Amino acid sequence: MRQNIKSNNKAPRYVEKYTPQVIPGVKRGFALGFPNDYFCGMSNLGLQVIYKTINARGDTACERFFLEERTADTGLRPLKTIETARPVRDFPLIGLTLSFELDYFNVVKIIEQIGMPIYAAERTENQPLLIGGGPCATANPEPIADLFDIFVIGEGEDVINEILDCHYTGQDKKFSRQELLIELSGIPGVYVPTLEKQSVERQTKKNFSTLPPASSAIVAKDTEFSSMFLLEIARGCGRHCRFCMAGYCTRPPRVCDLELLKTALEQPLDDNLRVGLVGCAISDYPWADELCEHLLVNKINFSVASLRADSVSDVMLNALATSGHKTVTFAPEAGSERLRAIINKTITREHIISAVERSTSAGIPNVRLYFMIGLPFEQLEDIQGIVELSAAVVKIVKSNSPRGRLTLSVNPFIPKPHTPFQRLPYVDSVVLRERYDYLKTEIAKLPGVELKTEDLRQAAVQAMLARGDRGMAKLIVEAAKYGGFKAWKRVLKANGIGSEKLLSGFEEAEQLPWSHIDCGVNEHFFSMELAAAINQKYSASCFADCKKCGVCK
Numbered sequence: 001m002r003q004n005i006k007s008n009n010k011a012p013r014y015v016e017k018y019t020p021q022v023i024p025g026v027k028r029g030f031a032l033g034f035p036n037d038y039f040c041g042m043s044n045l046g047l048q049v050i051y052k053t054i055n056a057r058g059d060t061a062c063e064r065f066f067l068e069e070r071t072a073d074t075g076l077r078p079l080k081t082i083e084t085a086r087p088v089r090d091f092p093l094i095g096l097t098l099s100f101e102l103d104y105f106n107v108v109k110i111i112e113q114i115g116m117p118i119y120a121a122e123r124t125e126n127q128p129l130l131i132g133g134g135p136c137a138t139a140n141p142e143p144i145a146d147l148f149d150i151f152v153i154g155e156g157e158d159v160i161n162e163i164l165d166c167h168y169t170g171q172d173k174k175f176s177r178q179e180l181l182i183e184l185s186g187i188p189g190v191y192v193p194t195l196e197k198q199s200v201e202r203q204t205k206k207n208f209s210t211l212p213p214a215s216s217a218i219v220a221k222d223t224e225f226s227s228m229f230l231l232e233i234a235r236g237c238g239r240h241c242r243f244c245m246a247g248y249c250t251r252p253p254r255v256c257d258l259e260l261l262k263t264a265l266e267q268p269l270d271d272n273l274r275v276g277l278v279g280c281a282i283s284d285y286p287w288a289d290e291l292c293e294h295l296l297v298n299k300i301n302f303s304v305a306s307l308r309a310d311s312v313s314d315v316m317l318n319a320l321a322t323s324g325h326k327t328v329t330f331a332p333e334a335g336s337e338r339l340r341a342i343i344n345k346t347i348t349r350e351h352i353i354s355a356v357e358r359s360t361s362a363g364i365p366n367v368r369l370y371f372m373i374g375l376p377f378e379q380l381e382d383i384q385g386i387v388e389l390s391a392a393v394v395k396i397v398k399s400n401s402p403r404g405r406l407t408l409s410v411n412p413f414i415p416k417p418h419t420p421f422q423r424l425p426y427v428d429s430v431v432l433r434e435r436y437d438y439l440k441t442e443i444a445k446l447p448g449v450e451l452k453t454e455d456l457r458q459a460a461v462q463a464m465l466a467r468g469d470r471g472m473a474k475l476i477v478e479a480a481k482y483g484g485f486k487a488w489k490r491v492l493k494a495n496g497i498g499s500e501k502l503l504s505g506f507e508e509a510e511q512l513p514w515s516h517i518d519c520g521v522n523e524h525f526f527s528m529e530l531a532a533a534i535n536q537k538y539s540a541s542c543f544a545d546c547k548k549c550g551v552c553k
Contacts, residue, residue, distance in 0.1 A: 014038065014082070015221040017271065026061045028168070030054050031081055031091035031128075033065040035098070035106035041066045043224035045214060045232060045278055046134055046156075047097045052217035053157050060164060063091075067106050068113060079113040089115045093167060094128045095160075096148075098136040101465035102458060104144050104476050105484035111147065118477055120149045120194055125177050131163070138202060138249050140417045140514040143468035143476065145193035150184055152191075153517060154203035155235075155250075157214075159189045191517070193470075201518045202249065208235060213256040213264050219273060228276045228303065229268035233261060233291065237280035238542025239308075242344045242533055243333070243375070245416035246280060249519050251551040253280075253542055258287040262294055274323075275302040283312040292319035306331050306370070309355035310347045314362070321363035327407075328359040331370035334378075335385025341536040342377055344529070349389065356393050360400035367397055367406050372413040373435040374427035376533060383435050386410070387442040394449050407450045410439060412459040415505065416466055417514045418521060420529035425505035426463040429456050461485045464502040469513035522550035 032051055034041025041047060041064075054062035063081035065088050078087040088094060094114065096107060111118050116127050123130075132141060133152035141151045152159050166187060170180040185192040189203035205211075214232040221227050236253035237246065268275050275295070279285065282304045292315050295302050301323040307316070309330045320328065332352055334340045340347065356367055371386050390408060397404040412432050415421045436453055443451045465472065479491045492499055506512060525548060532539055546552060 017219040017273075018216065018267075019083075019218050026059060028060045029086070029091045029093075030060050030062045030164070031065055031088045031094045032062050033088070033094065033096050033110060034067075035096055035103040035110050036067055036100075037069070038066045038220075039223055041097075042218065042220045042222070044097060044099060045216070045230045046099070048217045048230070049214045050095065050097070050133070050156055050160055053160055054164070055217075057161065057164065059168075067110050078115055079110065087115075088113075089128065092128055093131065093164070095131040095133060098132050098134040098144075101136055101143075101462045102485055104136075104465055105480040107144060107147060108477050108480035119146050119473075121146070123149070123177075129167075129177075129180075133160075135246065135249065138517070138519070139245055140466065140468070140517065141191060141193070142470050142513045143465050143472040145470055146473040147477075148193065149181065150190055150192050151200075152203075153189045153200045154519075155205045156203075157205045159187065159203050162187045163190065197516055199516050199518055202520060204250075204252075205235075208254045209257055210260075212260055214278075215264050215267075219268075219271075225276050225303075227273060229273045230276045230278050231261065231264055231268075232256065232278040233282065233285050234279035237284075239281065239284075239346065240344050240529070240539045240541060241333070242342075242420040242529055243372070243413060243416070245419055248418045248521050248549075250280070251520060251542070251549070255285060258290060261291060265294070265298070265300060269298055269300055275300055277302055277304050281308050281311070283307045283316060289313055289315040292316050295319060296322060305329065307355070308347065310351040312355055312359075314358055317359045317362040317364065320359075325364050327366040327368055328355075328364045329368040329370065330355055332389065333370060333372050334375060334382060335371065335387070335389055336382045338536060339375060339378060339382040339385070341538055342533045343375060344533070344539055346538055346541075349392075352389065353392060353396065356396050357400070360397055360404060365397075365401035365404035367393060367404070369393065369406070369408055371408060371410045373410060373439075374413045374432050376413075376421055376424050378427075380438075383438055384442075386439065387446075390443065390449055391446055394446055398448055405448050405450060406446075407452060408439075408443065409452045410436070411454040412456065412463075414459060414463045414466060417512070418517075418519045420526045420533060422467070422512065422526065423506040423508065423510075423530075426460065426503040429460055432456055432459075457489075458485055460499065460503065461488045464488075464499065467506075467513065468502070520549075520551035525549040 034044060034047055051062050054060050063083040065079055065081045068079060078089060080087055108118060117123050129149040131150050132148040133156045137151045138153050166183050170183060181192050184190050185195055188201060191200040216230045219227060219229055234255045236250035238253040239247060241247055296319050303325060306329045330352060333345045334343060394406040397406050415424050415426060433456060440451060443449050475491050479487045529539060
């Protein structure tokens with residue numbers, strides 16, 4: 001997770017392919033931004049999908065912008081777009097993709113750089129509308145609700161077109177700002193915080209499986225996925241991991257048609273680009289082997305982020321090795337079978353050992369494993385299980401590739417909205433530090449193993465922001481003035497707020513700040529899943545004609 005600003009936003013430095021040209025003669029514009037630097041923002045496929053969707057209309061020119069690092073030389077010059085260097089404040093509509101809670105402090109900075117009031121209620125008739133979208137907006141927009149005019153709840157490809165149509169109709173009819181907001185609130189999936197609190201239903205892309213898959217509108221060099229063509233092969237996940245917000249907020253799981261994927265792959269094939277396959281569980285894709293064979297036959301190198309140890313095939317592993325993949329990633333999440341049953345991570349030690357053996361034998365020398373600490377009902381024995389499993393895995397890595405390495409990425413568990421664990425407390429930082437210290441001591445004894453951990457201060461702030469209410473906006477704005485998350489503790493103290501209260505969770509009868517956001521999964525299902533977790537029982541994955549959670553009505 002990248003949070004820090006890297007460099008100044010100087011458009012000539014960027015090397016990009018497929019950038020849609022601003023359509024000549026089109027006066028209507030939409031400024032689309034990301035509250036972080038170019039490196040981070042252009043690694044986000046969601047931003048590129050909306051960019052491509054708006055430009056495909058033909059009547060609107062979508063231009064991009066990112067947060068700039070201010071220096072003594074740059075001062076407070078107005079934020080401008082990459083495409084035409086037009087000031088962002090001159091656009092009637094401004095959108096921000098919200099993927100990380102810690103970027104909320106950057107949202108404040110961006111609004112200041114644009115040059116308009118931070119709070120939506122203070123904006124005047126002729127100032128732009130600020131639109132928020134993305135995973136954080138869908139899960140719980142309340143901590144930053146006072147900063148935005150509207151939010152898109154759910155997948156935005158269809159909703160953004162309705163917003164633009166409504167806006168242009170409002171212009172023709174000379175709607176006031178308030179009249180336009182009222183009209184926009186009637187669009188399914190649009191949430192207007194300044195209006196009386198309404199229930200908003202999460203939207204999903206229509207006809208997902210029969211339309212061309214989402215892919216890079218722009219292939220950029222200076223990003224996390226340098227010069228890589230991103231291609232979405234599936235959306236959503238039906239595995240029911242009880243900690244995973246994405247798994248619940250993107251239901252039902254949907255897959256792209258294989259033939260449409262093959263057509264989409266003609267573009268990177270022509271330019272000899274590496275392809276990054278995007279999806280919650282790549283190895284769960286029903287035609288994964290056929291897709292890999294197509295990539296191999298056409299000599300298209302590809303990459304994946306993380307694989308399921310219980311579904312990855314030898315065909316995929318061999319294809320990744322042939323593509324030059326040097327590291328394969330699996331996510332056990334917990335070190336023991338007991339704790340994996342609690343979180344409903346339905347992979348066994350045998351699955352993990354087998355997957356590592358097969359991947360290293362295929363010629364992929366390095367392995368990365370993802371774990372969490374501070375999971376619900378965790379015990380010290382579960383942490384010891386991480387060490388024991390790591391010892392077994394690195395032994396296999398070294399036997400098949402003497403120079404191979406095992407990397408452990410261990411992060412604190414953060415309870416998220418719209419999950420069975422949404423009401424549970426965040427584990428005390430003292431306990432988490434003890435867990436980290438134990439792992440550092442024990443992992444250091446294993447040759448060829450690298451341990452990477454997340455900053456506990458950042459994790460605690462993220463936990464507070466993820467489940468915050470409307471009153472948190474004032475604190476975010478104040479902290480942004482003094483350096484963002486680093487000033488968070490100071491701001492809480494100045495306002496007489498204890499961090500323990502913000503991390504303590506919610507009682508069963510207590511109304512949740514995001515209760516008006518309907519993601520389709522009913523509360524009864526979450527209660528049943530929490531009970532199953534307490535009893536260490538697994539739940540079945542999504543299947544056809546299931547009505548259990550409420551999404552598939």
